[in-house]
Amino acid sequence: MSGRWLEVADGVYARRYVELDQTLGLIVGDTFCLVIDTGADEVHGASMAAAVRFVTPLPWSVVITHAHFDHFFGTNAFLPASVIAHERCRSVILADGDMQRRSWSARFRSEGKADQADRLAAAKLIAPTEVIRSSALIDLGGRAVTLVHPGPAHTDHDVFVHVPDVDVVFAGDLVEQGAPPSVGPDSHVSDWPAALDAILALNPVTIVPGHGDPVDAAFVRRQRDELTRMP
Numbered sequence: 001m002s003g004r005w006l007e008v009a010d011g012v013y014a015r016r017y018v019e020l021d022q023t024l025g026l027i028v029g030d031t032f033c034l035v036i037d038t039g040a041d042e043v044h045g046a047s048m049a050a051a052v053r054f055v056t057p058l059p060w061s062v063v064i065t066h067a068h069f070d071h072f073f074g075t076n077a078f079l080p081a082s083v084i085a086h087e088r089c090r091s092v093i094l095a096d097g098d099m100q101r102r103s104w105s106a107r108f109r110s111e112g113k114a115d116q117a118d119r120l121a122a123a124k125l126i127a128p129t130e131v132i133r134s135s136a137l138i139d140l141g142g143r144a145v146t147l148v149h150p151g152p153a154h155t156d157h158d159v160f161v162h163v164p165d166v167d168v169v170f171a172g173d174l175v176e177q178g179a180p181p182s183v184g185p186d187s188h189v190s191d192w193p194a195a196l197d198a199i200l201a202l203n204p205v206t207i208v209p210g211h212g213d214p215v216d217a218a219f220v221r222r223q224r225d226e227l228t229r230m231p
Contacts, residue, residue: 001047009166014208020070021178021211024048025170027163029140033058036161036170037065038074041119045074065172066155067092069100075126085128086149088157097125152188153195167205177212189230196224
């Protein structure tokens with residue numbers, strides 16, 4: 001599985017993949033690095049892990065932005081590691097992860113994507129080992145990053161990652177470029193604009209979405225307004 005790095009700021013990277021138009025993240029400090037989401041299966045995760053090792057040999061931790069299969073079924077490729085998520089994200093992974101695996105494997109197979117179906121079916125479900133409720137500060141050595149739960153939005157347990165020294169936010173699926181916001185049965189559309197306001201209040205220069213290319217604050221404001229108009 002091929003991907004490409006975009007260096008969005010000094011030591012801050014977005015990894016772009018064609019499949020699902022997905023974007024994973026990497027933040028490098030002086031002594032540790034932080035991986036943002038692990039992909040849709042263990043092949044995807046292993047590809048990301050190898051790409052990270054091309055950039056840095058530093059020990060890693062992982063943050064899962066939310067409990068949709070394409071963001072966490074690659075986690076086994078990063079073990080041993082601390083795997084951090086919102087407390088409800090962990091609960092959803094444990095309760096619904098196998099159901100998501102079956103549902104999406106069947107969907108991929110029906111679309112003629114047998115390889116993706118087989119990879120997902122074979123992936124091991126790994127639950128987060130550390131949880132947060134509202135926010136947490138992580139010291140990567142010479143660089144502090146903040147994990148923030150902005151309230152219900154794309155899910156009830158989204159977490160975004162703020163890198164204040166370079167004004168970058170990894171937004172997970174709170175922001176999506178190249179497609180409208182992904183509204184599902186577990187989304188909270190009426191609350192979602194407030195979550196985007198929490199990102200915008202940080203005055204970020206670059207926002208990295210969970211799917212698509214990095215964007216600026218003006219793009220996020222437009223997506224916020226689009227969500228506000230949704231019934």
